[in-house]
Amino acid sequence: MGTISQFLSITAVPTPAGLILHQNRYAQSILQRAGMHCKTVNTPITDKSHKTTNYSSLFFDPLLYRQLVGSLQYLTLTRPDISYAVNKACQYMHRPTDSNFEGVKHFLRYIKGSMHHGLPLSRNSLELTSYVDLDWVGDQQDKKSTTGYCTFLGSSLISWSVKKQKTIARSSTKEEYRALATTAADLIWLCQLLQELDRPQYAPTNLLCDNTSAIALANNPVFHARTKHIEIDCHFIRECIKNKTIYVHHISTKDQLADIFTKPLSMERFQHINLKLTSSSDSSVCQGVLTQ
Missing domain, CATH: 3.30.420.10 (Ribonuclease H-like superfamily/Ribonuclease H)
Structure with a gap:
């Protein structure tokens, strides 16, 4: 069938080492559905959104919340860096509040700033x-x-x-x-x-x-x-x-890569681990040109 390029909304970008799998177009469709025209952030979840209280009022459109979070679940196929944030959001699908939706908006802002991040596969x-x-x-x-x-x-x-x-x-x-x-x-x-x-x-x-x-x-x-x-x-x-x-x-705890899946991390700690899990598809496309 030829060289793989698209499969179930997943784009495969060839690299000298193997492939990078990303869902750039799928992520863009999620942001368009949410109407996210905003600035970006460096981490998908913060301590403030992590410590959500039960005193917040109910979100006016729970269907929208469930649609967005359900779509983000599929995005985690190539984005392990948002797995913890999506897991937290899924815990409130039955009764989402305004503060829960603010947390979803926060990691949508993170996704907007990391659209080209994907999963590298090497041989x-x-x-x-x-x-x-x-x-x-x-x-x-x-x-x-x-x-x-x-x-x-x-x-x-x-x-x-x-x-x-x-x-x-x-x-x-x-x-x-x-x-x-x-x-x-x-x-x-x-x-x-x-x-x-x-x-x-x-x-x-x-x-x-x-x-x-x-x-x-x-x-x-x-x-x-x-x-x-x-x-x-x-x-x-x-x-x-x-x-x-x-x-x-x-x-050692400082070398524990699974730390990113268990709790909110500081920006430095999050980026340190995320560099070992994901890669940018932009850099792989331009690598040959920059080398020349």
């Missing part, structure tokens, strides 16, 4: 690496935690998730351990998929976490006698380590 390596993080008791209203993880195939981001925990935990170790188990399940599925594609993972997959207690719990069976409050289905991660399917490493 360098086929080794899986995953990052997992947790914002313990991050929600100011119900005190629930948010889990975020991302998985790279070589240097290409291929899987990521933002999920709010269903229950409230009194221990950050318990929630981090649950996040490890969730990420391990996704890694096992990816390893099986690569096996079917004749690209097996011969070495244990590296799973990077910044919580030393959760790592010790996963590696040391002696700790399990003191943690009966953790569900049995979470302990399968220990079996994965014994079977050498995954290997849990410690990583």
